[in-house]
Amino acid sequence: MHVVAVLFAALIAYSNSMQVFVSTTGKATGSGTEQDPVDTLQAAQALIASQRKDNTTAIVTIEEGIYIQSNTWQLTDEDSNTIWQAATGATVIVSGGKPLALTLTTIKPYAGRVGMVHVSSSMLQNRHLFVNNQRAARTSYNTSMVNALFQGATLVTDGIVVNSNLPLTWPAQGYGVEFAWPQSTSPWTEPRCAVLNVTQQGGQVLISMQQPCWYNLLHKPCGQVAKDPPSVVENVGLAAMNQPNQFWLDTEQRVLYYSLEPQHEPSSMDVRWPQVEVLLRAYGTTKPLSNLRFENLLFQHATWLRPGQGDGYVEQQSGSCIIGSNPNNSNCDDDFLWIKSPGNLQFSFTRDVALVGCEVAYMGGVGVDFGNGTHRAVVQGSYVHDISGSGVQIGSFNSSQIRDEERQDLNNTVNNTLITLAAVEFHGAVAINVGYSKGTAILHNEMSNLTYSGMSMGWGWARENDSYASNNVIAYNRIHHYKTMLNDGGGIYLLGPQNGTIIHHNFVSDQITSSSGALYPDEGSAYEEWYENVVTNIGKSEWLHLWTASIHNISVHNNYADTHTFENHGTNCPMANNTIFPPGQPPAAAQAIMAAAGMLPNSNRFV
Secondary structure (H helix, E strand, O other), X not given: OHHHHHHHHOOOOOOOEEEEEEEEEEEOOOOOOOOOOEOOHHHHHHHHHHHOOOOOEEEEEEOOEEEEOOOOEEEOHHHOOEEEEEOOOOOEEEEOEEEEOOEEEOOOOOOOOEEEEEOOOOOOOOOOOEEOOEEOEEOEOOHHHHHHHOOOOEEOOOEEEEOOOHHHHOHHHHOOOEEEOOOOOOOOOOOEEEEEEEEEEOOEEEEEEOOOHHHXXXXXXXXXXXXXXXXXXXXXXXXXXXXXXXXXXXXXXXXEEEEOOOOOOHHHXXXXXXXXXOOEEEEOXXXXXXXXXXXXXXXXXXXXXXXXXXXXXXXXXXXXXEOOOOOOOOOOOOHHHOEOOOEEEEEEOEEEEEEEOOEEEEEOOEEEEEEOOOEOOEEEOOEEEEEOOOOEEEOEOOOOOOOOHHHOOEOOEEEOOEEEOOXXXXXXXXXXXXXXXXXXXXXXXXXXXXXXXXXXXXXOHHHOOOOOOEOOEEEOOEEEEEOOOXXXXXXXXXXXXXXXXXXXXXXXXXXXOOOOEEEEEOOOOEEEEEEOOEEEOOOOOEEEEEOOOOOEEEEEEOOEEOOOOEEEOOEOOOEEOOEEOOOOOOOHHHHHHHHHOOOOOOOOOOO
């Protein structure tokens, strides 16, 4: 069966292998034996490169500890045939976070205690800080302050003209203050642009915005341009610190401030300041990187800086954005110009890569990204949480007609993985985001606590009819508590033609915002079969949302829902034997689907 083949393709033979050991107490010049380990992952990598014979499998056993990466850990096709595994019972953290030691300060922006630390780093990033495994918030204005700031404001070519003098008090002439527009340009996106500077112009103040972000926001495709001032203002300085677990970085004085939780003391706090945007990059060059396995490792702490820079975050859908100054950026038909958000773990042009029993957490971008000709990658029994963007991302979003199979994204799998609290910063992202792909299998996962859709698959709307996207499977997943903030998405959302794709035995529930539907094949979706899914507790939304004629040749049968509300304006989309039951009273067949959805017993060590 296809699924079994995918699950086992990434397993690497252990026979005829070389062994290398890594320990935080090892030496850079260690021999790599258990008695004389090396001290870093890179030292192990170099040792393997110097001693491996032919294609011998290398097994790297990593002892307990935190392995801090001050630069991106890079693996190429020269590092193929390698297993990186935690020692039995060991907690191994691969972290891009610089540890910081706070001291209490007498500065009192509010009644609570504030810690501070002088920082020296080439990356003075002000986006992300994690304290005791909790994401800290940047200082921000409340709703009443935002409304007062932008009362009577005007959007102009260079930025926003306001009647308030408040921006004149912003540090660094406002540079780095960031605005967001949740649901303003479209119900499913939350674009962001940062301030360049503020200047007084007579009795008014011009907030000049960074370019080309601002231009692209004012000329956003498909009529989704910004017409109103933002409703979110972040990173506005120490004076806006007004509650625990907030931080602000004074980039001029190189001092970071953090407001402590009442129960915390600086001496016992674990403070991590991410210093890399890409924690791990694994890629092929002239040939694919092949047979690479990570087992029981914890990948933590990375940032992503572009949203606060010139290109910003002009989101069109599910984290894909308009960047640069292409004259066609504003063309609604040119969705191939919309660039996916990058991963903090990146896999490109690979074969048989596996993340097994791993954690991916406290990330500032997309958690894990597979693309550019990735085949048979597996994320299995893992835990993905507290991610700024999408949890796991597969495929490309600008290449529907790739004919060279070497560069297509084929037969990749996510199974028995828990993804929760994805899209915690970029709220239009999803738990699992799949672009153009073939043979992708999303099986027995749990996805929850999501600001937009549970998962999204496909691209191109009705504009791409000649796509290699096909034969994908979404089955036995448990998706709940989604769309907690944004709108016009679904528990399972598909887009564009996907010949031979099947969606079955999923249990979708607890949609928070009321619009569209739980099962949502959007524009251009075609050649799919949706069957034996269960939908419950979605309020006034539709259990099925086939809203337009460009959706065609979809079969919907033997599904179960606790609401009569649905919509079918698709073309040649027959519905048969779908059962509506009273809330709280699913029939036995539906109960069996509900019980089988989600992670299999003993398949995930984190639950």
